[in-house]
Amino acid sequence: MASNFWTSTHYKELKDPEEINVVHPLDAQRGISLEDFKLIKLHMSNYISKLAQHIKIRQRVVATAVTYMRRVYTRKSLTEYEPRLVAPTCLYLACKAEESVVHAKILVFYIKKLYADEKFRYEIKDILEMEMKVLEALNFYLVVFHPYRSLPEYLQDSGLNDTSMTHLTWGLVKNIAMEILDFYENHRMFTEERVHAAFNKLATSP
Numbered sequence: 001m002a003s004n005f006w007t008s009t010h011y012k013e014l015k016d017p018e019e020i021n022v023v024h025p026l027d028a029q030r031g032i033s034l035e036d037f038k039l040i041k042l043h044m045s046n047y048i049s050k051l052a053q054h055i056k057i058r059q060r061v062v063a064t065a066v067t068y069m070r071r072v073y074t075r076k077s078l079t080e081y082e083p084r085l086v087a088p089t090c091l092y093l094a095c096k097a098e099e100s101v102v103h104a105k106i107l108v109f110y111i112k113k114l115y116a117d118e119k120f121r122y123e124i125k126d127i128l129e130m131e132m133k134v135l136e137a138l139n140f141y142l143v144v145f146h147p148y149r150s151l152p153e154y155l156q157d158s159g160l161n162d163t164s165m166t167h168l169t170w171g172l173v174k175n176i177a178m179e180i181l182d183f184y185e186n187h188r189m190f191t192e193e194r195v196h197a198a199f200n201k202l203a204t205s206p
Contacts, residue, residue, distance in 0.1 A: 009141035015074060024077035027202070032078065036198035040078060043195045044069060044087040051091060054110050058100055059174075064144045065094035072137045078202055081133065084120050089130040097142045104128060119199075 023037050045066045052062045068090040072081060088107050095102045104124045112121055 008143050008145065009139075010143050010145050013071065013141055020070070020074055022074075024073075024079070026077040026079045030079060031201045032198065036194075036201065037073075037078070039195050040083055040198050041070060041073060044083045047084075047087050048091050051088060051107070051110060051114065054114065055102055055106060057091070057095065057102065058098070060146055061091070061094050061098045061100050063146050064098055065091040067144045068094060068134065068138060068142075072134055076137050081130075081137070083199075085122050085126055085130050086134065088122070089127050089134050092127055093131055093134060093142070097144075 021034060021038065023032055023034055027037065048065050048069065049062055052065070065087075069083075069087055072086055072090070088111060092102065092104055092107055104127045107127060108122065108124055115121065
């Protein structure tokens with residue numbers, strides 16, 4: 001994996017907001033608006049986080065999985081790449097990339113435990129098949145830089161690497177992560193019906 005962010009594929013893959021928030025033509029044909037697109041991605045980010053909490057996966061892996069999912073949908077449509085399958089597949093792939101391997105059968109077990117909706121209930125073979133599609137959509141670029149990796153170096157370069165400062169800084173990073181997750185959860189509570197409506201558009205013929 002690359003050790004320098006500025007020469008990494010992560011840097012090369014960075015996109016401007018106007019490139020990210022674009023509805024794919026196939027999705028637009030089904031009536032998916034930009035708001036629908038954002039809501040589905042937000043809902044799936046929350047899904048990844050919820051699934052990871054039950055499996056007890058590190059926050060860094062969750063961040064990588066969400067990054068993968070968002071990258072996939074800069075190139076592929078929601079119509080072709082079912083979000084309810086892409087999300088757990090991205091988590092499965094992120095576990096491998098971040099050396100926190102979780103077997104697909106464990107993912108499937110918790111998906112079935114958490115969701116009664118048949119639309120979420122995929123099997124091991126579905127995740128393994130989607131894994132290859134996700135890899136291709138990502139151009140096999142799996143390196144994702146997070147503050148978890150660069151923060152100690154930043155503190156050392158700044159001469160602030162004493163124990164108390166390290167604990168304080170890591171605490172800030174974890175608090176920010178929790179605030180983001182709380183935002184996802186609170187946003188989900190207020191937008192559940194709108195998310196379902198967006199998914200229903202994907203299920204209908206154009």
